[in-house]
Amino acid sequence: MSTAVATSTFEDISSLKQRIEELEKKTQNAPDANAISMVVFSGDLDKLLAAFVIATGAAACGMNVSMFFTFWATAGLKKNGPQAKGKTLIEKMFGWMLPGGFHKRKLSQMDMMGMGRLLMNREMAKKRVPTLAELVQIAEDLEVSIDVCEMSMSLMGIKPEELIDYPNLSYCGVARFLEQSSSSNTTLFI
Amino acid sequence: MTTETTEERKIDLTGLKCPMPIVQLNKLMKELGEGDQFTAVADDPAFCLDVEAWCKKTGHELLRFENTEKRLVAVIRKKD
Structure with missing residues (x-):
C-alpha cells in the first residue's frame, strides 16, 4: 500500500x-512587453519624425527600442556630403536622386517643391517641436539601436561612410529584424 | 528647462513638446535616488495622459496631478 x-x-x-x-x-x-521594434521604410521627413518621436518616447519610458531601416529610409540616414568613391553609374544616379542630410528630407504630403518643408521647419522651430537631427541625437543618448538593411545599402550603392555617425548602428539582414520583432510585443511599420 | 536642488525638486517642462517632457523626466530619474519626490510643471496638453502612462510604464508613482489654467503639475515619487 x-x-x-x-x-x-x-x-x-x-x-x-x-x-x-x-x-x-x-x-x-x-515576447517582451518592454521591447518595441520598428521597420522604418519611408525616407520622408514626416514619417522619419514620427518614427523617431515614438522611438525616443519609448526609450524614455524605459523600453528597449530597435529600429530596422530598409529601402528609402536607408537613404534617409545619409549625412550631408559628397558621394563615396568607387560607385557604378547607376549607383551614382541613386546618390544624386537621394541626397544626404536631414534638412534635405522631403515631406510625404504638401512638400510643394520644398515650400511646404520650409514652412513646416519654421513652424516646428516656433512651436519648439524637436527637429529630426535633435531626435536622432536623443535616440543615440537613450541607446536606441539602429539596424540597417544591408540589401538596401548594396542595392542603392550606399556606402557605410555615407551614413550618419551613430554608435549603436549595425548592418544586418531580415533574420536580425525577425529575431528582434518576435521577441518584442510591438512591431511598427513606418 | 531648469532643475533646482531644494527640499523637493522641481522640473520645469513648460514650452516643451512631445516627446521632450518624458525625455527630460527620464533624464532626471538618473539623478534621483529611490523614494525621491519631485514636481514637474508642463503646459503641453499631451502631458495629462502622457505623464500617467509614463509612470505606469516606468513604475514611478504619480502622487498628485493638477490641471489648472493650462498649467499641468505632477508630483512624482521615484521607484526603483
Missing part, C-alpha cells in the same frame, strides 16, 4: 517538474 502511494507521489512530482520545464521554455521565448 505505502509503496503504491510513494510511487504515485513520485510520478506526480516528475510530471510537475516536466510541466515547469515546459513553462520555463515558453516564458523564455515569450
Whole structure:
C-alpha cells in the first residue's frame, strides 16, 4: 500500500517538474512587453519624425527600442556630403536622386517643391517641436539601436561612410529584424 | 528647462513638446535616488495622459496631478 502511494507521489512530482520545464521554455521565448521594434521604410521627413518621436518616447519610458531601416529610409540616414568613391553609374544616379542630410528630407504630403518643408521647419522651430537631427541625437543618448538593411545599402550603392555617425548602428539582414520583432510585443511599420 | 536642488525638486517642462517632457523626466530619474519626490510643471496638453502612462510604464508613482489654467503639475515619487 505505502509503496503504491510513494510511487504515485513520485510520478506526480516528475510530471510537475516536466510541466515547469515546459513553462520555463515558453516564458523564455515569450515576447517582451518592454521591447518595441520598428521597420522604418519611408525616407520622408514626416514619417522619419514620427518614427523617431515614438522611438525616443519609448526609450524614455524605459523600453528597449530597435529600429530596422530598409529601402528609402536607408537613404534617409545619409549625412550631408559628397558621394563615396568607387560607385557604378547607376549607383551614382541613386546618390544624386537621394541626397544626404536631414534638412534635405522631403515631406510625404504638401512638400510643394520644398515650400511646404520650409514652412513646416519654421513652424516646428516656433512651436519648439524637436527637429529630426535633435531626435536622432536623443535616440543615440537613450541607446536606441539602429539596424540597417544591408540589401538596401548594396542595392542603392550606399556606402557605410555615407551614413550618419551613430554608435549603436549595425548592418544586418531580415533574420536580425525577425529575431528582434518576435521577441518584442510591438512591431511598427513606418 | 531648469532643475533646482531644494527640499523637493522641481522640473520645469513648460514650452516643451512631445516627446521632450518624458525625455527630460527620464533624464532626471538618473539623478534621483529611490523614494525621491519631485514636481514637474508642463503646459503641453499631451502631458495629462502622457505623464500617467509614463509612470505606469516606468513604475514611478504619480502622487498628485493638477490641471489648472493650462498649467499641468505632477508630483512624482521615484521607484526603483
